[in-house]
Amino acid sequence: MAFVRGSLLGLSASWFFYVxxxxxxxxxxxxxxxxxRGFVGPKKTAVAxxxxxxxxxxxxxxxxxxxxLEVTTQDGYIxxxxxxxxxxxRDGVVKRQPVLIQHGLLVDGMTWLLNPPEQNxxxxxxxxGFDVWIANTRGTRFxxxxxxxxxxxxxxxxxxxxxxxxxxxxxxxxxxxxxxxxKIDYVGHSLGTLVALASFSEGNxxxxxxxxxxxxxxxxxxxxxxxxxxxxxxxxxGEIVQLLGLTEFNIKEESVRNLLKSLCARxxxxxxxxxxxxxxxxCCLNSSTxxxxxxxEPQSTSVKNMVHLAQTMAAKTxxxxxxxxxxxxxxLKLTM
Numbered sequence: 604m605a606f607v608r609g610s611l612l613g614l615s616a617s618w619f620f621y622v623x624x625x626x627x628x629x630x631x632x633x634x635x636x637x638x639x640r641g642f643v644g645p646k647k648t649a650v651a652x653x654x655x656x657x658x659x660x661x662x663x664x665x666x667x668x669x670x671x672l673e674v675t676t677q678d679g680y681i682x683x684x685x686x687x688x689x690x691x692x693r694d695g696v697v698k699r700q701p702v703l704i705q706h707g708l709l710v711d712g713m714t715w716l717l718n719p720p721e722q723n724x725x726x727x728x729x730x731x732g733f734d735v736w737i738a739n740t741r742g743t744r745f746x747x748x749x750x751x752x753x754x755x756x757x758x759x760x761x762x763x764x765x766x767x768x769x770x771x772x773x774x775x776x777x778x779x780x781x782x783x784x785x786k787i788d789y790v791g792h793s794l795g796t797l798v799a800l801a802s803f804s805e806g807n808x809x810x811x812x813x814x815x816x817x818x819x820x821x822x823x824x825x826x827x828x829x830x831x832x833x834x835x836x837x838x839x840x841g842e843i844v845q846l847l848g849l850t851e852f853n854i855k856e857e858s859v860r861n862l863l864k865s866l867c868a869r870x871x872x873x874x875x876x877x878x879x880x881x882x883x884x885x886c887c888l889n890s891s892t893x894x895x896x897x898x899x900e901p902q903s904t905s906v907k908n909m910v911h912l913a914q915t916m917a918a919k920t921x922x923x924x925x926x927x928x929x930x931x932x933x934x935l936k937l938t939m
Contacts, residue, residue: 656671656683656685656745657669657671657683657685657711657712657713657716657737657739657745658670658671658685659671660713661713661716662685662687662716662725662726665691665720665726666691667687667689667690667691667720667726667729668687668688668689669685669686669687670685670686670688671683671684671685672684672685672686672778674774674775674778675750675774676741676770676771676773676774677770677773677774678762678766678770679749679750679751679752680741680746680748680749680770680771681746681748681749681750682738682739682740682741682746682771682774682775683711683712683739683743683745683746684736684737684738684739684775684778685712685736685737685739686734686735686736686737687725687726687729687734687735687736687737688729688734688735689729689734690726690729690730690731690732691720691726691729691730692730694732696732698785699732699733699734700732700733700734700785700788700813701733701734701735701736701779701780701783701785701787701788702728702733702734702735702736702787702788702789702790703736703738703775703776703779703787703788703789703790704724704725704728704735704736704737704738704790704791705738705740705772705789705790705791705792705795705798705799706738706739706740706792706794706795707791707792707793707794707795707819708793708794708904708908708912709854709901709902709903709904710743710901710902711739711740711743711744711745711746711902712737712738712739712743712745715737724790725737733788734783736775736779738771738775738795740767740771740794740904741762741766741767741771742754742760742851742902742903742904742905743902743903744902744903754851757850759850760850760851760905760906760907761850761905761907762905762907762908763905763907763908763910763911763912764794764797764798764801764908764911764912765911767794767798768798768801768802768807771798772798772799772802772808773802773807773808776808776811776812777811780811785813786811786812786813787811787812787813788813788814788815788816789812789814789815789816790815790816790817790818791815791816791817791818791820792818792819793818793819795817795818796817796818796819796820796821797821799815799817800817800820800821803815849906850905850906850907851903851905851906852903852904852905852906852908852909853903854901855901
């Protein structure tokens with residue numbers, strides 16, 4: 604597949620590290636600031652992800668109003684959208700500034716709500732006078748419906764971030780703008796910055812945009828030096844999975860878990876204490892937060908999306924057309 608869009612030829616190292624952290628956390632035991640060696644499944648005591656929706660499980664329980672909404676894209680995907688229209692303290696303000704918050708890869712809107720209210724961005728914004736909207740991209744647990752396709756069908760997963768740019772983000776922008784009649788402040792993280800910049804660079808959505816705050820924004824990977832990051836980019840993570848006939852990239856699938864195990868087992872790659880090694884010690888990330896994270900994340904994306912992203916990463920490390928021989932060692936481990 605040849606995926607190119609504009610001049611966005613790379614992803615930030617922080618985005619890539621984030622994906623690696625989420626992925627390896629999902630298949631390894633963990634501590635407050637680090638990860639132990641040895642891959643196991645989820646804890647037996649883990650609680651199933653909430654079925655009631657993000658509002659009921661993580662917003663209204665803290666005293667905030669919250670609405671569960673749906674947006675349908677032009678290509679038929681039905682996206683989940685949450686709205687926190689005001690803070691806990693009613694101040695009588697009728698017209699509040701809308702802010703749209705877009706998550707990154709392999710997570711959903713719940714990722715903004717894992718801490719206490721005073722540490723959760725949506726609630727902080729709501730308490731400071733904003734009308735908060737939380738987006739959830741196609742393929743995540745509350746956005747797995749389509750007007751004509753089932754998520755068990757390969758055709759449901761026939762998209763990459765190009766479609767997020769062309770369909771998902773415009774649909775959500777149009778909906779929020781239509782409901783509020785105001786230009787939108789946008790907050791994106793990682794993949795949420797990629798789709799925003801790609802759309803803005805083409806002149807789309809700018810008439811509805813007031814400002815944009817980009818967390819871990821898109822850049823180039825030429826400065827990436829960690830062994831795990833380089834190996835993962837080199838082996839085109841998504842394309843390896845595609846060779847096994849998968850269309851949904853789900854960290855909980857055995858083949859994907861085996862891929863991560865293979866990457867961490869390669870010479871020179873050390874996945875021990877991964878979080879601290881990649882980000883430094885985090886003041887606010889403790890064991891209970893990680894437990895809650897693993898109850899709710901990671902989320903699925905399409906293999907086609909991972910292929911697109913992996914090709915983009917690899918463009919900064921080696922030729923996009925990697926020889927098939929570079930896949931053999933991992934493929935063998937995946938199929939054993």
